Amino acid sequence: MLINCVAYEDGAKLADIEVEDISDYVARPNCFVWVALSDPVPEELAALQEEFGLHELAVEDASHGHQRPKVEEYGNSLFVVMHLVEPVMTRGKVEEDFNVGEVDVFVGRNYVVSVRSRSKAGFLGVRERCEREPELLRNGSGFVLYALMDAVVDRYFPVIDSLEVELESIEKQIFDQGGAPRESIKHLYELKQRAMVLKHAVAPLLEGAGKLHGGRVPQICAGSQEYFRDVVDHLTRMNASIESIRDTISTAIHVNLSMVTISDGEVTKRLAAWASIFAVCTAFAGIWGMNFEAMPELKWRYGYLMALGLIVGTCGFLYWRFRKAGWL
Template identity: 30%
Template sequence: MGKFTKKIINLPKRLLVEEPLSLYSGLRGMFRHSSKRVGLPPGQAVYTGTQTDIPFNISVFAYTDHELTEHHNISTDELFTLSESHKFLWVNIEGIHHVDKVKEVCDAYAIHPLTMEDILSVEQRPQIDDNEDYLYVAVKMLQFDPKFRKTVSEQVSLVLRKNMVITFQERKGDTFDGVRTRLRSGKGKIRKEGSDYLLYALVDTVVDHYFLVLEKFGDELEEIEERIMLKGQKRDFTMLYELKREMIHVRRAVWPLREVVSKLERDDIKFIRKSTRVYIRDVYDHTIQAIDSVETYRDFISSLGDLYQSVISNKLNEVMKTLTIISAIFIPLTFIAGVYGINFENVPEFGWEYGYAYFWGLIIIVGGITGLIFKIKKWV
């Protein structure tokens, strides 16, 4: 029997009976989304995520060193009008399942159909694509949902053009509030530098939130470790399995990002200035730290699984030890009771006046001596 088969057999019964397909839910979702493109030519505008009722929304931050204007829930025509200004623009688009409107924006800014296909394919790994007129970057944005105590992953596509950054999101709510605050306050370099610095700030915010998610993982694992040491209940093993699945999703988001950030830092990309590459190098260092943390927590989860098995084995050993001691004490007592339970007539003790008291005294003495021997041997 292989190791993988043994792991499946040892999984909690709830996962095997109530959720028999949960082991492969991530892969199943990936294949399901990819199947939407089967048979289609390249560059087709097909959204591969889950359809929702989230409205299509465009918000724009138009800024210079001394001025900032915000525009929310604007139309595509208003967006194209703003694009004609000489300000730096951050265009944030929510609701990319509205494929026609996304296609309209991509066509207006000469975004290649293959890039548009990547924007709408939400189950791909982080990547970077340097085109003639723009730079395309796809990252995975992670947030921790305290209600369901799980990690929520969303693909964010960033398109860097001259004096403009366009971000495409699946739904409302992101990790960019810090960037918005910095733009509104006008402090620091974010409004003084170009759009490539804004791209850096957005990617840096995504990476920084990885540490917040990993911190939640650390807190969960510490609580589980304490419970395992005290009780070692079955639900702790189930939670470890679920955390391990969550860590796989986090790893899929973090590992490929290292290559993306490395290209931003080292490759000769005309949209990234040399002065901005210094800051991107810091993002690269943070990405490496996040990867190290992911690997550390993966090892920690495995060690907690081994610890759980050890605690359960120790509990079982204690139970077996107790039962063995009780059985060992009662073996001679059972023998004595069997001897005096025979059906022969000429047993001398049967005629004694104090034969019954003699029997119980013998039982107590033999049981006490057996228990004393276990005590001296320190088996109890």
């Protein structure tokens, strides 16, 4: 579906145009056309491929989707793939899952084509931002690529914040004696999976964005290198934060398992202590329960009271010792 098709010249908006009129505008020396699509059909991509001369391999990647984030050069043009990581909302409530959309950007000297797939979050705010800064928009399609990339990267920050807040909540539950260890481990693994989804979006994009500000920079991005450096800085911080989250999750899992082991050990000690106490009772009862004739205490008038007193006294002593040792 076509969202926008706008022509710009010298940093100013000329007009909203039809796809059929694109060739008339791209022929102008200081003009470029910005086309935005959402979940396009093959016919729409084919029409733009004909208008702009898009590389067939890049068009094939955009048609199939589910690509790894990357920045590829095709002659004098660029093809950029970025992931859109969005929390899933159900009846106004955030679910413990991510929807991973995709935005593919074709960039040439006189055109920008952004193709958004599997995502409801648009980029109208990016267009408005660019139009408010005509002095920067004069840098052409390279600045538009930066604005799109910066918008995608900025959307990762709230996701990272939500992961950190959830991790802190789970860490508190681990040391809550009333918490369920199995549930905590389940939540930690789910959190780790979501962190990996974000990792797969950030790390490859960091590698690709590094090509746009250092070394041999594509001519399209030559006037916007410092802006791409800012994007790389953000991605580097995010990548470090994700690694920290993953390390903390691993540590939390080990701590949780250790807490379970300690708890099981405490239960085992209590059971062993009570088993020892009852074993003494059983031993005394077994001895005096033997039916031998020559057991003088059995015929003693106070033998029963003596046996009970001995059993109670021994059990009481053992209980005191176990209690002192912390087993009970």
